[in-house]
Amino acid sequence: MPRTILTNQDMERYVETSDDWIVSRTGIRQRHISDKDENTGDLGYAAALAALENAGIAPEDLDYILVATTTPHALVPNTSSYIQAKLGAVNAAALDINAACSGFIYGLELADVLLMRKTIKHVLVIGAEVLSKITDFTDRSTCVLFGDGAGAAVLTKGEGLYATLTGADGAKGQCLHTSDFAVRNIIAGDEPSPHLIQMDGKEVYKFAVNILPESVKKVVEEKGHALEDLDWVIPHQANVRIIEAASKRLGIPMEKFFVNIGSTGNTSAASIAIALDDMNKTGLLKKGQKLAMVGFGGGLTYGAVYLEWTKEA
Known part of the structure; x- marks a missing residue:
C-alpha cells in the first residue's frame, strides 16, 4: 500500500x-x-x-x-x-x-x-x-x-484451484467507465478528454447485490458443498452495503465475510489480493479452511473462486 x-x-x-x-x-x-x-x-x-x-x-x-x-x-x-x-x-x-x-x-x-x-x-x-x-x-x-x-x-x-467462475454483462458496460481512449479522438479530429472514472452507482449496486451471491453459490455447489460449509467469503471491497446485502441473500453471517474496506477503500483488481494478504498476516487463514473469493466491477464483469486453503499457518 x-x-x-x-x-x-x-x-x-x-x-x-x-x-x-x-x-x-x-x-x-x-x-x-x-x-x-x-x-x-x-x-x-x-x-x-x-x-x-x-x-x-x-x-x-x-x-x-x-x-x-x-x-x-x-x-x-x-x-x-x-x-x-x-x-x-x-x-x-x-x-x-x-x-x-x-x-x-x-x-x-x-x-x-x-x-x-x-x-x-x-x-x-x-x-x-x-x-x-x-x-x-x-x-x-x-x-x-x-x-x-x-x-x-x-x-x-x-x-x-477447486472451482472457478468468470463472466461478463457487456451491455451494462457504461454503468462504470472512462471516456474513449485519447488517440481515437485525436484521429477523428476531436480534442482528447480526461479519462476519469464515471459511474452509475445505482445500476452498479443492483448488479453487484445479485451477481455476488449467485457467483458464490455456483462455485460452492460445483464442488458439492453447502454454503454453511464455508469458513470465509472474501469479496471485492467495493462497498460495505453490497457485502451486507450479499450476506443476507446467502444466509451467511457477516462474521464470515472478511472486510477491510475501511482502511483501503476500493482498490479494484487489487482488493481481493490485499484482503488475502491481510488475512494471512493476521493468522485468520488456517489449513483446510474452505474459502470463496468473489469479484465484480467494470465491464460489467464478475467472477468467483472456491478453494481449500493448503498453506500452513
Missing part, C-alpha cells in the same frame, strides 16, 4: 462531504494514495517481492506473470513486462489483464488453466491499481470510494 493516506476528513477539502456521510454509505474511513512518481508497476513489484518471499519461490523459477489492472504503468510495454524486468524473472512470460475489479479472479482462473500445461509450474498473479490517477476529485459519488494498492499470490502446480 502507498504510504500516503487520505482520510475522510481530508476529502472535505475536495467535495462537500463528511466522515459520517462516507462511512454510513460505504464503510470507508481512509484510502491510500500513490505519490506523483509512484505507479502501478512500482506497487505491483513490491507486492510481487512479498509474495515470492512468502511462497519461498525465486523470481527465475516463475513461468508466467499475470497482472490485473485498469490503470497500467504504460500502454507499451505492459505492466507485467515492467515487473518481470524489475524482478529479474527472466524465464517468465508476461501478460496484463483488464477485467476491472474482477481482474484478480480472472487472473486466478487463467493461472489455474496455465498450470495444466506440463511446462508451467509457478504462476505469479498480481492485482495492482493507481485509481487516484483516474479519479475525478470533484465528483463526490466516485472520489470517496477509490484508493491505490497492490497484492499478489503465487500459484504452484499441484495446489490448484
